[in-house]
Amino acid sequence: MATTTFLSNATINVTGSAGAVDLSDQGTSCAITVGKRSLPATAFGDTGERQTAGLMFWECSVELYLSYGAGEVEATLYDLLNNGSFTMTVSPSGVSESASNPEYVLSNGFLESFTPINSSVGELAMVTFSASGGSWVRDITP
DSSP states (O other): OOOOOOOOBOEEEEEETTEEEEOGGGEEEEEEEEEEEEEEOOOTTOSSOOEEEEEEEEEEEEEEEOOOSTTSHHHHHHHHHHSOOEEEEEESBSSOOBTTBOEEEEEEEEEOOOOSOOOOTTSOOEEEEEEEESOEEEEOOO
16 A cells, blocks of 8 residues: 655635635644534443434634735634634645545634734744634535
């Protein structure tokens, strides 16, 4: 079996009340976790614990270069924070979905906080935000 080398070039798109924004060109890292909550299903007579799948969940952490203005990072994160639920679409490498480039659509997103100003002399300003939400879908259809 041959080993595959993967070079990351993630796409990060968010859709809030201001519409869809592509943050990929400002991103330096992106990690998502998807899953289903574990619910106890142990009944009388069982000799050990049993679990069953509960509701879906997702978490996403993204690091971006800070930029200001309409459609830029700070304005987009402000919109997500201020206007409630949003959707994220993330894929590991480019926009063409396939078995080797699955796209994850993360719905019902919630952004609890972000740092809109993060400045140090002689450094590029960065912001890291973490969001979480409810349902998710994996798409590999081109």
